[in-house]
Amino acid sequence: MRSERPVKRARRGGRCIIAGATMSNGITRLATRCLVAGICLSLAGGTAIAQQTQTSWTITVDCQSGQSINEALAQTSPFLTIEVRGQCVEDVVVRRDGVTLRGIDPQRDGIRSPGGPDSAEATLLIRGARRVTVANLRISGGRREGLRVLDSTDDVTISNCNFESNGVWGASVTDSTVAFVDSEFSGNGALIDTIGGGLIAARGSDVACSNCVSALNPQSGANLGAVAFSGSTLRLLDSRIEGDTAALAQSYARLLIENTELVGVTWAFQANAYGTARLTGGTISGPMLAKSFSSIELIGATQVLNQLQNFVTESSKLIADRLETNQLSTTLGGLTLVADFSTGRLVNGTAVEELMCALGGDIVCDASTLKGPVSGCGSCSP
Numbered sequence: 001m002r003s004e005r006p007v008k009r010a011r012r013g014g015r016c017i018i019a020g021a022t023m024s025n026g027i028t029r030l031a032t033r034c035l036v037a038g039i040c041l042s043l044a045g046g047t048a049i050a051q052q053t054q055t056s057w058t059i060t061v062d063c064q065s066g067q068s069i070n071e072a073l074a075q076t077s078p079f080l081t082i083e084v085r086g087q088c089v090e091d092v093v094v095r096r097d098g099v100t101l102r103g104i105d106p107q108r109d110g111i112r113s114p115g116g117p118d119s120a121e122a123t124l125l126i127r128g129a130r131r132v133t134v135a136n137l138r139i140s141g142g143r144r145e146g147l148r149v150l151d152s153t154d155d156v157t158i159s160n161c162n163f164e165s166n167g168v169w170g171a172s173v174t175d176s177t178v179a180f181v182d183s184e185f186s187g188n189g190a191l192i193d194t195i196g197g198g199l200i201a202a203r204g205s206d207v208a209c210s211n212c213v214s215a216l217n218p219q220s221g222a223n224l225g226a227v228a229f230s231g232s233t234l235r236l237l238d239s240r241i242e243g244d245t246a247a248l249a250q251s252y253a254r255l256l257i258e259n260t261e262l263v264g265v266t267w268a269f270q271a272n273a274y275g276t277a278r279l280t281g282g283t284i285s286g287p288m289l290a291k292s293f294s295s296i297e298l299i300g301a302t303q304v305l306n307q308l309q310n311f312v313t314e315s316s317k318l319i320a321d322r323l324e325t326n327q328l329s330t331t332l333g334g335l336t337l338v339a340d341f342s343t344g345r346l347v348n349g350t351a352v353e354e355l356m357c358a359l360g361g362d363i364v365c366d367a368s369t370l371k372g373p374v375s376g377c378g379s380c381s382p
């Protein structure tokens with residue numbers, strides 16, 4: 001960017017040298033060179049405020065004044081912090097390392113896609129970047145996703161963000177490692193006849209979501225709260241996940257869920273096509289499905305509502321055991337059907353309301369298993 005109209009704010013002979021310039025994009029930048037250790041803080045007039053230390057810039061972007069996050073991202077510095085004020089209407093792309101995008105309140109500060117056929121698929125795209133933090137922002141209006149993270153495998157953190165009213169997913173993560181904390185996904189997945197919903201981890205990603213809520217995603221196709229797909233691992237901790245299917249592990253993916261409430265209309269969760277779902281503690285509202293060489297492991301989990309039936313089918317496995325830390329046993333509500341050469345075991349005080357085996361399926365119970373009616377399970381006597 002071309003600099004013009006120098007601002008004479010240089011001061012010499014002290015600890016710092018501060019020089020300012022108003023740039024052609026309307027952002028006033030203050031460059032600060034610290035000669036000895038210390039903190040140099042200055043404010044500048046103009047449409048943006050920037051502060052620089054030896055290795056970092058901090059820039060405030062006032063969205064209501066028409067400023068651009070993308071323009072602020074063009075600043076060259078090993079570490080860049082962009083303070084977002086208000087709702088910026090633009091599709092933002094982060095392709096560099098060492099970036100923090102943060103607001104103060106996600107109800108007030110955020111990024112909204114301008115929409116239309118020429119808009120990007122994601123409101124916020126993070127691609128091939130490391131050491132990126134996004135905090136306290138509402139991210140909305142994406143043609144497909146609110147947030148898309150691609151090929152970013154080192155220290156990407158999303159904290160206290162709301163993902164609302166995006167076309168397919170609130171957030172999608174592909175070939176990346178991302179930690180979500182205190183974030184919400186709602187109102188996503190409005191496109192007709194498209195699988196979508198809250199959060200999806202794909203293609204070998206490693207994603208954690210702690211104290212998250214994924215709910216009220218009114219998908220007109222398949223409404224999914226949280227998905228691990230194609231070799232990915234998705235960890236859900238101390239969260240609440242809702243959906244037509246609340247959680248899904250598919251195609252060699254893993255769901256690792258702790259102290260989380262799953263609420264599903266059709267399925268509370270599914271493991272499909274070599275998928276694995278492990279639930280430690282927490283509650284399950286709705287039935288469970290394991291199919292096509294998949295497995296479900298329940299450790300001290302409680303199925304509080306199941307008006308239909310749990311299915312374990314197509315050479316899949318069900319394991320139910322006790323959580324040793326609090327000696328809480330697993331409870332299975334409603335009917336559990338083990339079929340099509342599927343197997344499993346129910347041990348250490350597991351309670352099952354009703355159990356049926358068919359078509360070569362069988363399951364092992366130990367002496368402590370609390371059973372209701374049992375049918376066709378040779379290794380679990382009534």
